[in-house]
Amino acid sequence: MTRRRFLTLASAACLTSPARAATAYQWHGQALGAKAQIILDHPKAEAITARALSEIARLEEVFSLYRPTSEISRLNAAGVLQVPAFELLDCLSLARRVHRITEGRFDPTVQPLWTAMAAQYRATGPKAQSDAQMAQARAAIGFDRVEIDAAVLRLGAGQALTLNGIAQGYIADRVADVMRRAGVRDVLIDTGEICAIGDAPRGAAGDGWPVRIDGEMQAHRLTAGRALATSAPLGTVFDAPAFGGAGQVGHILDPRSGTFAPTRVAQVSVSAPSAALADALSTALCLTQEAGEAAALLSKVKEARLESFRVQG
Secondary structure, three states, rough: OOOOOOEEOOOOOHHOOHHHHOOEEEEEEEEOOOOEEEEEEOOOHHHHHHHHHHHHHHHHHHHHHOOOOOOHHHHHHHEEEEOOOOHHHHHHHHHHHHHHHHOOOOOOHHHHHHHHHHHHHHOOOOOOOHHHHHHHHOOOOOOHHHHOOOOEEEEEOOOOOOOOOOOHHHHHHHHHHHHOOOOOOOOEEEEOOOOEEOOOEEEEEEEEEEEEEEOOOEEEOOOOEEEEEEEEEHOEEEEEHHHHHOOEOOOOOOOOOOOOOOOEEEEEEEEEEOOOHHHHHHHOOOOOHHHHHHHHHHHOOOOOOOEEEEOOO
16 A cells, blocks of 8 residues: 655645755655655755754664664554653554544554454455454554653553654754755655645745645745645545445545544644644544534644645535
8 A cells, every 4th residue: 555645745846946056955755754854055965964864864773663663563562661752652653642632533543453454455354353352442542541651651451552643843843954954945745745844945045945736736835934735535445345445535534433544534734833743634624524523623822824625526
């Protein structure tokens, strides 16, 4: 399964004017399994980007579910983690804030249900997940049962966490910190969620970075210190017959019902000062039914804005 991208640079090939081509630098790679890029204008861009890549690698050892040695993998395996990394604590604290703001729509404890659903999709017959296994996975949902403390993290019985709806944004924020400490004034960090500082190399001061939200004709300009995230239930899909339905279902789970999110919402875009906050909020708002409901929840977060809300059809 691959994650479809909903944010793209408008005219990325034309970002740099010839006069500034020598100092504009672009890196393309991966972060947490997703395509990523960094674009900046600085005479020491390559060396600074190398520091940023080291930070990405370090944080993958905290957040990656695909690395058995990562902190989150060890927490999920043992149910407890002593002296967790500051970044894991920080990200979980933000996740708890979003969990409460969105009235439970954002909940990292859906991981056992996601694992069961994925197994159901891959296998049928004797290997398929039983009703009892599904019920057990649903019963494990409940972020309030996770103990978050600087000395120890502790999960409830049967629980496991996924931070895939917030960690990509969190990594973008940490890379932005690396850039700021290095004195970079103009940079765009794209880890699937976009964090923009300053202006594109070609732009005039104050223009920001031109980024297009999928489905819109015009570029959306990000100003300094702003992040943008987009989530869509059908960004990754399963064939619904594996779950007794028809057509396709999206990858976002509703922790309140223990089922896939309704596909009425096509995609949601949120901007905020941090990419982690925008990432988590956009994920949660996919579980609303209309723009008014999404805006009402988002009104609790003064620093965030609903940039786009599209429904199917």
